Amino acid sequence: MDNQQLQEADLEGYSWLMQATAENPWYGLLAYIAIVILAILVFNLGFARELPILKKVVVYIMLIIGCFVLWLMEFAFGAPIIVVLIISALILAIYRYRLYRHREEKKEG
Template sequence: MDSNFSLIFDYVEENYGIDHLFTILYVLNLIFGAIAFKLGFARKLPILKSLFVYMMLAIGTFIITIFSIFKMPMTESLIIISAVLGVYRFRLHQQRKARTNNEQSKTP
């Protein structure tokens, strides 16, 4: 029984070969890592701090991509993290919007 959980790796390998495997996985990991950071971090950072964080994210993504090459489900995990944080942010926005509407309707 083959317990391969890296669906993205298999898809990229079958459709694009192994020539650009690292590059494709790196870009995917970087995109989903940036989305997860943006959705998960509550405060706005100054531009230089943001730049530093994204540079460190790019370095960390390199390490994560190495794990992806060893068929660990890193890209899939980042996709799930981004989806969960996206749903959380959407629900939070809806809740704040409803609370604002309730407060406005109560004041004369």
């Protein structure tokens, strides 16, 4: 019992992801996968252009490698990377929807 309390006391100053990963090591991997998926979504909504397949593969590989740095910032420092990516995806999705609606109205009128 004292050993468990000691671990909880030691984890008190760590980030939420580090605490969750101490309880279940799979949470760290799931957080990394979530960051990769959200980063790909944000990239596609805001910045992607039509590229040849080989260039697209290189871009996504570099994106996956770069997401490790984002995961490390979330894990070690507690930076709200996942939340920022969710908010970015929502804002870009709203922008794309409004742009689509504007183009449709322009086409009709």
